[in-house]
Amino acid sequence: MPSSGNLPSDGFKLSRTEFIALIAALMAINALAIDIMLPALAEIGSTLGVMTANHHQYVISVYLFGFSVSQLFYGPVSDRFGRKKPLLIGVGIYVLTSLACMWIPDFSMLLVLRFLQGIGAAATRVMTVSIVRDRYSGRAMAEIMSLAMMVFMIVPVIAPATGELIMVFAEWHMIFGFMALFACTIGLWAYLRLPETLAAEYRRPFTAKSVISGFRIVLGNRIAFCYTLAASFMLGSLFGFINSAQQIYVGIYDLGRGFPVAFAAVAAFMALSSFLNSRMVGRFGMRRISQVLLITFITLSFLLFVLSVAFQGPVPFPLYIVIFALIMFCFGSIGGNFNALAMEPLGQVAGTASSVLGFVQSLIGTTIGMLIGQSFNGTTIPMALGYFSVGAIAMVFVLIAEQGKLFRTVSASPQHTIEK
Template sequence: MQQRTGEEKAPGLGLSKIEFIALAAALMSLNALAIDIMLPGLQQMGASLGVENENHRQYVISAYFAGMALALLPYGPLSDRYGRRNPLMAGMLIYVVAAIAAAFMTSFEGVLAMRFLQGIGAASTRVIAVSMVRDRFGGRQMAETMSLIFMVFMVIPVIAPSVGQIMLLIGGWQFIFFSMGIAGAAIVLWGFLRMPETLAPEDRRPFTIASISSAFAIVLTNRFSLLYTLASTFVFGALFAFINSAQQVYVGIYGLGNTFPLVFAVIAGFMALSSYLNSRFVVRVGMRRLSHGALTGFMLVSLIWLVWSMNGTVPFVPFLILFALAMFQFGWIGSNFNSIAMEPLGHIAGSASSVQGFIQTLGGGFIGAVIGQAFDGTTTPLAAGFFGLAVIALVLVAIAEKGKLYAAAPQRQEGLRH
């Protein structure tokens, strides 16, 4: 397979780079939409469906992550065998149907089942969008492109809670699911009309159980891929913990009520800004220098937050500043860690993306759910989780780099190093 390291186009790719980025971001944004638009409606949905324990309402988020994690494994090999388009279109249709069906559920268990199914469909966008980028770009160019995609993608967390709040006012929590279905259908149409096939026929691989096992073996035996995937898992666990607890923190602790979406948008805005800055600096500075420094900053900010929280409730303004700083660092960690983990695996981009996504989503979702269920009316469990996960991630990265943190990687064929 030809390794793409710059701006060259995959066979048949007629999109401009701007539209390519916009389409990939739209595909990936369906995941953020399915999560963030739900947050304002959890309380009303729980009350409507008889869910008394507030922590149990978080299962609406956890069920989605569980479905996504389990479905991530087959999508990559399927896209390596049949190309990117068809598996992606099938997954997106599942997403749309499940979202609309959830609006008609009359039990909490029914909603959870549809959310699980919706996650299965959404897994296609998580895997295949990344594979499309890897088909076209490599190395720092991939990191730059992923940062731009992430920046556009972050528009959704900025606006989704507000949209969810509006849907609640219009017609209750059911309208939130209708809006997800409509947005998904629009992106399906755009992708059907404009998305090219980025995987050349000669680069396709047979789909077998052995191919999934082989991808697992390659990911798990490449030092950089394995350790950066695990580090990403722990960092994403912190993000998932926040998503699970966001409504309880902002509304329950700080009493924000209907202004909750606005504050959530501020945090998402910091993440979008950091992704934009990452796209500007990553080619010159390097993925490792930026992401290692950001992870260290994330750990230190989390430590300050934890110490303060253990001595009483952190006032809202300091909490918002500390949390915004932590999320700003996250914007420099996520896309760079994923790019470093994918760098040695271009020859099996789809399968590798599936395996890495499976590990990150299942592991991160589980970690986030555990921390979320530990919510006790304070931010201490969340702060402790952030700090502990950052420490673990930094240790894993240090092992991957053999202690040489904050240094630009030499030009090398990393796929040969284990």
């Protein structure tokens, strides 16, 4: 399996720029299904008779649960049949369920379809990570993922505003029509331009023994598993914010139509972080960058918690948004580096590895995010405490992975650079 920092000269017809753009666009299919919904949650709840505000969050949570559990299936399948076919099937499921959501009669049916939509979207997560790992490794993989994340972060910047704009001219059902159109366009791009990246000689038989063997390889690697758990808890902070963003920005700070602007500003900080990481990771390494930012994340989250308690009410919005934007700036580089560190030793089972790691991260992250979101009490205290807690737990797993030694340097092997 290719492990050099550059794409091999094997007839791969995508340029590096188009490859990054396509990977980012495929990742964006999933992000769009979450972020474009945020301005519509209250109206969806009102239209479908959901009276409890925290229950509106289930539109996000059930999607994420479907996204989580189905990843275990896609990985072994892609290691047997390749990346492209499962990817296109997943996109097709996403498109069909998006269209079905345009005509749902009640809230329960919406939740069922959102769960199925998450199952389709899971293919984009597993396949994009697997495809990148098929082509890159080490710091080169971290750089590519960071650049893809930077482009991907355009979605949180514009998606809430797009959802708001759609509701100006039509009702919320049309948001799902937009999702279907977007996914269909990206799926067609992948169908026409993306070649199969898993060579025949690297395919694994789809048997119970082979799948279990692949899972053992993934779960038995200390660094991969611990960095996966660390990334899982960090992901919980993001999902916690997404679940309660509308209630914080509109309910606490009364931003109204300014909600998409505030959401976009924070997402822009995350995109900037991903861009800077892509430029700095080759010099400083994945470990040092992510570990410094994790310490900063924990410190700033604790500061926000202390301020939330001290004010006994809303932290003044200018102070809140500055601290929170800095927290999410840290998150913007931590996730990509943690994922690259987790995938680095698992190239021989990239599809299975991507599905297992994605399943663990998404399931834990979704559960934590739901707990943070459901604990919303009209203040920023639950979110700030949740952020501090997940950051501290992530640090424990990083210390286990690194055997207590942070900020380790790197060395190069004749074949490719390996983080030490």
